[in-house]
Amino acid sequence: MKGICSICASSLCQICSERLALTFCPVCGRLVCYEDSVQLDNVRRVCRDCYMKGYRTARDLPSEGKYIEGALRLARRVLRLEPR
Ligand SMILES: [Zn+2]
Ligand SMILES: [Zn+2]
Structure with missing residues (x-):
């Protein structure tokens, strides 16, 4: 794990x-x-894979709702890893 703690590892680029x-x-x-x-x-920002698939402008992005959903998923992921 190259000296990276589990919390940092959970926020590495996928x-x-x-x-x-x-x-x-x-x-x-x-x-x-x-x-x-x-x-x-x-x-x-979009990942370069999605950029290559044609998501080149903000208008190509999914609705705001999906964006918030992603933010929540990210928050839950971080919360789960926090020490008690
Ligand atoms: Zn990367
Ligand atoms: Zn993507």
Whole structure:
């Protein structure tokens, strides 16, 4: 695990598994680092896989609801790993 604690490991990029994730892709929901994601507008980034699939502008993204769903999933994931 290269000296990475389990909490940090849980926030690693799910594409390269090397760098810490910066955000999650609102299309596929994966955690992605800066280098594996592409900025679409001032707040949203998609992973490079989804970018290649055609999600090139903020308008191509799924609805806001799905974005919030992803944020909640990320929050739950972090909460579950926190020490009691
Ligand atoms: Zn990465
Ligand atoms: Zn994606």
